[in-house]
Amino acid sequence: MKITIASDHGGVDLKAALVEFLAASGVQVEDAGPAGKDSCDYPDYAIKVAMAVAKGVSDFGVLICRSGIGMAMTANRFQSVRAAVCATVDGAVTTRQHNGANVLCLGADLISVDYAKEVLKAFIATPMDMSDRHARRREKLERSERLSDVSLLAGTDPEVFATIEAHTNQEETEINLIASENLASRACREAAGSVLMNKYAEGYPGRRWYSGCDPVDAAERLAIARAKELFGAEHVNVQPHGGSAANMAVYFAVLNPGDTIMSMALDQGGHLSHGSPVNFSGKIYNIVPYSVDPKTEMLDYDALERQALEVRPKLLVAGASAYPRVIDFRRIREICDRAGCMMMVDMAHIAGLVAGGAHPSPVPYADFVTSTTHKTLCGPRGGIVLCREKYAKALDAAVFPGMQGGPLENIIAAKAVCFREWLDGTKAGYAEQVVKNCRVMCKTVQDRGYRIVSGGTDNHLFLIDIKASKGISGKVASAALDAAGIVTNKNAIPYDTESPFQTSGVRAGTASVTTRGMREAEMIKIGTWIADVLDDVTNTSVQERVKREARELALRFPAP
Ligand SMILES: *Cc1c(COP(=O)(O)O)cnc(C)c1O
Secondary structure, three states: OEEEEEEOHHHHHHHHHHHHHHHHOOOEEEEOOOOOOOOOOHHHHHHHHHHHHHHOOOOEEEEEEOOOHHHHHHHOOOOOOOEEEOOOHHHHHHHHHHHOOOEEEEEOOOOOHHHHHHHHHHHHHOOOOOOHHHHHHHHHHHHOHHHHOOHHHHHHOHHHHHHHHHHHHHHHHOEEOOOOOOOOOHHHHHHHOOHHHHOOOOEEOOEEOOOOOHHHHHHHHHHHHHHHHHHOOOEEEOOOOOHHHHHHHHHHHHOOOOOEEEEEOHHHOOOHHHOOOOOHHHHHOEEEEEOOOOOOOOOOHHHHHHHHHHHOOOEEEEOOOOOOOOOOHHHHHHHHHHHOOEEEEEOOOOHHHHHOOOOOOOOOOOOEEEEEOOOOOOOOOOEEEEEOHHHHHHHHHHHHHHHOOOOOHHHHHHHHHHHHHHHOOOOOOHHHHHHHHHHHHHHHHHHOOOEEHHHOOOOOEEEEEHHHHHOOOHHHHHHHHHHOOEEOEEEOOOOOOOOOOOOOEEEEEOHHHHHOOOOHHHHHHHHHHHHHHHHOOOOHHHHHHHHHHHHHHHHHOOOO
């Protein structure tokens, strides 16, 4: 056991006695000061101890001032620190059992040295009470940061605070099945909201246009090194602000205006930035869309090869926003080689499945792999590009100065945090569970008579053909689900006859609910609710019942 202890000038004598007492009891004790009785400021010492506990380098902290109160106030501002002022042995035992206190604060003026030893002994010897009610309360205590983090805003800018409060409430009470969304970890959000946002850092680590970039250089190098390791990439650029920007960077790196790109059509599952006429990609380049097979609604690689040989594009783009099946990247490489074109894979949706080994990786095959970091990858909102070394220079120049100015170093740091969570085992089993959950939910809906595009799913999303199943549009269906507390989105399906505003499909995904810890049993419940609501979208009493039950379920699986 390791304990870090500190005091202010008023607690130096008691501290010395307790250091001796702990050392004699065989505890590893770190005295964080002060050494003498010169007047000093208690927060300076409370911060040292709180950081030791927050970092996990100490099991417990001890803080002493005249009352113990200022120390506790400071220490309790730190995440995962629970500091308690104790004047009695009973108090120490209770706060350990109930609150799981990990920092003991003592008032040197209020307690004798001998009794302080008894209190400290009881504090470190008492285990936490693991019963449901106390565990639940401790968890609520920890999770109060979702609002306490923005509580300054509540006073200074109530209007903006209200929006964050409303979204917090929404995350906690709704079942979110939007396939492109996820819930980033608390650690990711900390990095994203950090002071790194204040730094201008045009350029790349070691080659910046501004001074003072050492800390952000280190953050960006971490993000790059971790992304390389995670995906086995030769070169990585972590600066793109989003997935569309990542795609733009690749196009700018290797194409000229008017060059031909072959990509999956938007209504077939592709993305706006793959060449939609309303997007820059469709305006600048000559786009030749490819489609899925009308019968199987899956990619027909032989047909794709025939088309590529005829079109001879400069770049073939694989990857999609609404394709529920595994993509055979090895086969696409073969096609690109035969057609003599470069291969880009946009793995925005499946990056987390690739990172977690639940979908084959495109990295060994593609010249460029682009991605968002906020979908199944579960990081901050942003983009990355992975490429072969031979394209490194062209790619980096395309991002900066080609299309972006200063990178968002706070977001880059959050990307680094996200990559680490995949590398260090924090997300072990997640990707596989996302896929398992999706299969189960999809099958539950399918078994209730709904037509599923391509007959099922291999990844994190599935598409219900609601037009064929019930004769209503995706817009009407997703609105009914919304009213029942289940958030999906209307989505075009292959060869859709409805407009993009109506659509024939509803898209649902399991990334977000899996992050909350839901498993197969919950998927069956949610799938059943989806079918209950869609069976009759005009039945508001079903919607109200489902909304109540969905809310209860959501609250049992708190968002991080
Ligand atoms: C979501 C998505 C993107 C775009 O990401 P943004 O960060 O919104 O720009 C790009 N490509 C695909 C395939 C996507 O699904």
